[in-house]
Amino acid sequence: MAEKAKAKAKTGSRSKTGGQPEYVQLLTPEGDRVEHPEYSVSFTDDELRSLYRDLVTVRRLDAEATALQRQGELGLWAGLLGQEAAQVGAGRALRPQDMAFPTYREHGVLYTRGIDPIMPFGLFRGVDQGAWDPNEFKFNMYTIVIGAQTLHAAGYAMGIQNDGAVGDDNGEAVIAFFGDGASSQGDVNESMVFAAAYNSPIVFFCQNNQYAISEPVARQTRVPLYQRAQGFGFPGIRVDGNDVLAVYAVTKAAMDNARRGNGPTMIEAYTYRMAPHTTSDDPTRYRQSAEVEEWKAKDPIARLGAYLNNQGLADETFLADVEKQAGVEAVSLRERVLSLPNPAPESMFDHVYAGGSHHLDAQRAEFVAYEATFEGGAH
Amino acid sequence: MAEKAKAKAKTGSRSKTGGQPEYVQLLTPEGDRVEHPEYSVSFTDDELRSLYRDLVTVRRLDAEATALQRQGELGLWAGLLGQEAAQVGAGRALRPQDMAFPTYREHGVLYTRGIDPIMPFGLFRGVDQGAWDPNEFKFNMYTIVIGAQTLHAAGYAMGIQNDGAVGDDNGEAVIAFFGDGASSQGDVNESMVFAAAYNSPIVFFCQNNQYAISEPVARQTRVPLYQRAQGFGFPGIRVDGNDVLAVYAVTKAAMDNARRGNGPTMIEAYTYRMAPHTTSDDPTRYRQSAEVEEWKAKDPIARLGAYLNNQGLADETFLADVEKQAGVEAVSLRERVLSLPNPAPESMFDHVYAGGSHHLDAQRAEFVAYEATFEGGAH
Amino acid sequence: MAAETLTLAKALNNGLRKAMEDDPKVVLMGEDIGKLGGVFRITDGLQKDFGENRVIDTPLAESGIVGTAIGLAIRGYRPVVEIQFDGFVYPAYDQIVSQLAKMHYRSRGKLKLPVVIRIPFGGGIGAVEHHSESPEAYFAHTAGLKVVSCSNPADAYWMIQEAIASDDPIVFMEPKRRYYEKASVDLSVKPGSLFTSAVLREGSDATIVAYGPMVKVALESAAAAEEDGRSIEVIDMRSLSPVDYAPIFASVRKTGRLVVVHEASKNLGIGAEVSARVTEECFYSLEAPVQRVTGYDIPYPASRVEEEFLPDLDRVLDAVDKSFGW
């Protein structure tokens, strides 16, 4: 009976990497374009260059954030090093009307949505908790409780359907991000139950970066994660998460499928977290540097760079400009982060309730009166 | 992409029923034995007769319970009418060392374990909450919170492994019962995650009786439930839940597989709840009597009866004796239920803590003193 | 519209219907709320009239129900969730206390979460385990949630409407043992203010504060006490968070004695906070410490002893006596 559980290669995929199960790939680690029977991209040269620019920029901004944390300017940073292609590929595949539900690590998706990259820094600096309007940016607040956002995404997708905003190429769709570790949470599985039951316009985008903090993905599952979807009755597909072209193609197809009314898809972007889990983490305790080195050879930026180079699409000037612009953005980000204002103490009483609360008003007044007893207002 | 989600028939199964996906069947609704390439049974005549006796008896006891509820002697009863084969087949497939984790409906499993059928009546009469020792009977307490027990089962199975009590034919295994509705709960899915991650000796036995109270199974899933297992990396199989022989064969194989160290299996027993969800339910609000009639033709008892009859294994005397003995058991059950003692009021303070609590001791003393203020002790 | 005699269940049903008519964004979600009308029939007939998109039978997964309700709220809906019984709300606990309760705060007010969680609560109906619990303190302790409970058909009718109209998440506790008790309901009444307690009976010697199913017990106790010559004021808290303390303080300043009644366990039940607050504010008015008449600090017991577990007239009067005897 045991062989029934055996992982079956997904039909249609062709590339193989290092004994791993197959996935959709359009660009090899060496930067060679390969064809796939089902998925393709047709980017202009400029688009390819701008993809590259995004990849470099989000990596640069991420590095700046890590530096800021090391310098004590952020309480914490959850870096995306190594996951740039998964995030930029997914983010660029979204249409303006689509809604994204991120974890705490989707800085790259956020960037490609055209959102000011400073947005999540309030959370990590501790001046707020990620205080933006999800509907304004079509990008939900970061969610720290693992998996919780996938249910919000499923509910939002039910709302799209109820609004009748699904069914053709202009339909709306939702993308829910989560990690390999998150796949074990009840909430993530329940969100798949709901999405399947209502055939909702949603794409479950799992970045399998091989780790949930210290735990390797084998602690969560013994079969490739994309196969989870099948058990709920919708397609799952694995894509080379370090291949921005493939991620883009697969995500776009799944989102279009959803917006047309064909229901959910799960995408597993097979990638690697090159950096620590967060700045608080010490990965030397649980993984070998050889493994990290191995993945460096599959770097998502290097491979697109090699391809552009092969194709004569990126000369020195372009590459220098990309670096320079990324640096300018990083410096601007740094400066703006440093000048994020600290919240006024009594503002902690704001926005607990939309409709207010006499109880809290009284407590706030007490607090203000108490604070006023200190000379100069500080103590 | 949509076709990827299409249900695939399980390899190896041959029977088809009314447009339903295939399942393992060894006995047709008409009582004809059919062969299956993978599953078989080799019961002696006596064993077949005792299976029949079990089926009739658990139905008779169930009817008695329903009558007791109607007469005001039970607060509630969750009947098993129509699910006798699923429960007797599964229960008889267990070995003495196996541990079962039931829902609130597994009276048939309980009976086949050789447990006094009165055991769950304390719960339904309201004199206790199902107060037995799971380890004494290798049968956990009934669990009302949907799905919660599947995690207890998964944990218990981890314990078997830790004890080294797995690996050969004398190994121990766990069976976790749950319903079609329960399959949507986070806990049930998490239990599959754990079982797969540790390759634990556990069988997930889902009685798909087509309803979760008023909700048809389509509200929970759009593909056959047994396919859920595949997504977690272990085999799932659907069996004709009204065919006691097939249920027995499939359950035994899965349990043996587990005890030998080959990990989990999910079984979906495809059956039907002929009666209301519980005595509080009114199924006329949500299902047509035609549907019930249709399923009557697949009655689990009638088909084994027909088979025994065809084979000359059940004469009038036998059948009369079965009826009579079941009646005797039912009368005895009724009498014993009626004489279940009401708990002493102050006993409600017992067993909150194994190690006691001075706080509760004081509260209890206060209660006793208060009660004593009433003449004759009652008020 | 003239007043009608309605059960509390039917009053809720009417209130839900009214809210759905008034605002097309109101959707109901829960297990068995469609064809069945819910196990208590609170949503009876609503799916038939408003369709499956507005009265949504959900998969059997409470975290999923509340989590998707949050998503629907982000999308602009006003979901009203039915939890089938009190004891089944816990799988949704994270979604309620960590997500629903905090998202308005987290967004600095940019996101509103107008979600109502309806919970039939409390005991006294002879039910099996998990069907008779009183989890209100868990929610009242949670900043970001508001918690209310109705005690009679007239309040039920307008309170559910106000809860749905509120832009804050509201846990709406329904006294299930009172579902089928009747009273006159004026269906044309304008909703009152949701977060107010109500003096149901005036008195001068002692005050009884209760909510939900225990309001009736409080009123009966007051009536019985009157025969003993004691004049008892009865206050229905209605809102458990925030609590409208003004009428309670005023009453205690007048009577000097307070008894709080609820079914939930005593330890850290609503009565603990009421006792602490009243003592803080009315220290010199109290002739005796605040008395609490509550469920005991045990799991809800088997139904054959629930009558001994639940506060009743005798226990309330005993507490009144204690207060006088201090």
Add this chain to the structure above:
Amino acid sequence: MAAETLTLAKALNNGLRKAMEDDPKVVLMGEDIGKLGGVFRITDGLQKDFGENRVIDTPLAESGIVGTAIGLAIRGYRPVVEIQFDGFVYPAYDQIVSQLAKMHYRSRGKLKLPVVIRIPFGGGIGAVEHHSESPEAYFAHTAGLKVVSCSNPADAYWMIQEAIASDDPIVFMEPKRRYYEKASVDLSVKPGSLFTSAVLREGSDATIVAYGPMVKVALESAAAAEEDGRSIEVIDMRSLSPVDYAPIFASVRKTGRLVVVHEASKNLGIGAEVSARVTEECFYSLEAPVQRVTGYDIPYPASRVEEEFLPDLDRVLDAVDKSFGW
């Protein structure tokens, strides 16, 4: 064995090690507790020494962790579960309050559930959302659970051992902001009684009751008050359910004034129950109502304002002043 100077974290680590040595049925479960030793390193080195079957890295699913711990307990194990941070315990809520808490009761004592749920709790470490919460009242309100909290390395060492030895489920709250504070720990000490509060400092003018991370603040406040000529008694509750009230009542009867301090929100926090109980028992001894110094009734705020949210020496002294000024 002589006394050693240990951090609270290391004292817990030693206590866990000792418990595992003493009883082979003790197993640890949680996220990242193996190779990583937990995000706070409380289980550092234990997997290496006791193996993967006794220090079990689990899938990322809190309900699953507690639910399987229950199953292991039924099998005869004594699981010690680590919840990574306070704010991540809620997905396990049903398994804790409906299953773990009630199974001994449900079985009429036939089943024992010796499960310890370790929760690093409280704020003050500059963390992001969900990493600084104080959920203890949710558990203390739940009959069937016992809830304790250690405040210093010496107690941490024996309390965790006693919790593991207990046949009841115990929620063990660890003051994460004190993890790396050091004190002398006598590793040869025999465990004390887990459900006792401790008078840490004697005084005659007022009493401060605290637990976990706030005990240090209470002691500092008492020291500061002494300079103002006030003699303050400080009591570490240690057990939040059941509470050992005898020393608290005795103290209040002596001092007449009580201040309760905790980080959790005021509304229905532990202080509410302490206030209610003390007032019930010491009504005529109280010179002023019990003062509560607590977190406000808001979600835990962004870390840049957490110092204003958390009770500190100034706020405690202010409450002492208030009590004297009544």
